Amino acid sequence: MSAEVFSGLWSEIESIGRVSSGGYMRYALDTPDLVLRDWFRNQADRRDMPVTDDGNGNLFAWWGDAWGRDAVLTGSHFDSVPHGGGYDGPLGIVSGFLAVDQLRAAGHRPARPMAVVAFVEEEGGRFGLPCLGSRLLTGAIDPAKAAALTDREGVTFGEALGATPAGPLPGLTSRISALVELHIEQGRQLEVPVGVASAIWPHGRWRFDFTGHGDHAGTTRMADRRDPMLTFAYTVLAANKEARLAGAHATMARVEVEPNATNAIPSLVRGWLDARAADTATMDGVVDAVVKRATERAGRDGTEVAVTSESLSAEVTFDTELAARIAGMLGDAPILPTGAGHDAGVLSAQVPTAMLFVRNPTGISHSPAEHAEPDDCAAGVDALATVLRELT
Ligand code: GLV
Ligand code: MN
Numbered sequence: 001m002s003a004e005v006f007s008g009l010w011s012e013i014e015s016i017g018r019v020s021s022g023g024y025m026r027y028a029l030d031t032p033d034l035v036l037r038d039w040f041r042n043q044a045d046r047r048d049m050p051v052t053d054d055g056n057g058n059l060f061a062w063w064g065d066a067w068g069r070d071a072v073l074t075g076s077h078f079d080s081v082p083h084g085g086g087y088d089g090p091l092g093i094v095s096g097f098l099a100v101d102q103l104r105a106a107g108h109r110p111a112r113p114m115a116v117v118a119f120v121e122e123e124g125g126r127f128g129l130p131c132l133g134s135r136l137l138t139g140a141i142d143p144a145k146a147a148a149l150t151d152r153e154g155v156t157f158g159e160a161l162g163a164t165p166a167g168p169l170p171g172l173t174s175r176i177s178a179l180v181e182l183h184i185e186q187g188r189q190l191e192v193p194v195g196v197a198s199a200i201w202p203h204g205r206w207r208f209d210f211t212g213h214g215d216h217a218g219t220t221r222m223a224d225r226r227d228p229m230l231t232f233a234y235t236v237l238a239a240n241k242e243a244r245l246a247g248a249h250a251t252m253a254r255v256e257v258e259p260n261a262t263n264a265i266p267s268l269v270r271g272w273l274d275a276r277a278a279d280t281a282t283m284d285g286v287v288d289a290v291v292k293r294a295t296e297r298a299g300r301d302g303t304e305v306a307v308t309s310e311s312l313s314a315e316v317t318f319d320t321e322l323a324a325r326i327a328g329m330l331g332d333a334p335i336l337p338t339g340a341g342h343d344a345g346v347l348s349a350q351v352p353t354a355m356l357f358v359r360n361p362t363g364i365s366h367s368p369a370e371h372a373e374p375d376d377c378a379a380g381v382d383a384l385a386t387v388l389r390e391l392t
């Protein structure tokens, strides 16, 4: 496929949800995401691909029988992290439609159904739980629990969806024979246009509620303070240190402060820890060490800390045979692991899944600076079409 053809379709969504930072605010089921979902239905219509909704907010555009046996799925997600890049997610959906075009133009007749899928709320940017749509589809989360998740305005996922989610698809494992998710690469690892995923690091999110005594910044003596900001600050540094010592990744990047006033000692600081490692024991070890150090520090600061586990994504090893087969189809493409979570990782617990990565020249992601060259994106579409032709 030429870079021009890729860019032609890409330009249709490029400005949707883009804000002045140059990044994207595409929260699941919020206006830009709803515009993208309409765009998805239009693209499907243009290609005579009927669209089904699994009742969980995930959309499927079908080439062949909807939910016939042994379908091969390809796709990704539209939602972004706040001020995120434009490729993380949508690249996989746009590439899915373009791969269908390419296969049809070449006269391919799939022997089994194929669908382009758009998973809902992959980033957890709005309702806090990543891969919500794929967790619902596979039964990894209780629909009532998912329905009750709230966004920052107090809107529940059930309200945004307009229904209680339907939950797992009956007969999922006989209906889906494979999922191939194409995604922009998010590290600094891929030096050729296209690679294949081997594994996803286990990862999770923990909420730390630090409580102290709100008081006046001008009149409260330093010795009398019970300032949870201090405990929080210490915990941020401890997380960084523990992760470095363990060869893991730990990040505290989201924080809420009450009352969040320049001249008031806070009564509450709420911070989120994102921790990841190559294996679960290492990740758990880092989290345990951070909790221990935060608790000790709270004792010294006269504050309290309560920790809640908000999400866990288990270690994923993608179907090794499928990855090797795909790498072979693509002329010995490199096979590499990633520290980023994906819906394909959730599906991999039940069906053979694989991922294709498209080169990212700087490796930057979850940032407005995320970028992929149109030539590499076009190579990604070619690779995806090759794989889908083989699998269908
Ligand atoms: C999602 O992209 C994540 O890995 O957090
Ligand atoms: Mn992401």
Ligand code: MN
Pocket (backbone or CB within 6 Å): 077, 088, 089, 122, 183, 341, 342
């Ligand atoms: Mn993604």
Ligand code: MN
Pocket (backbone or CB within 6 Å): 122, 123, 340, 341, 342, 343
């Ligand atoms: Mn992700």
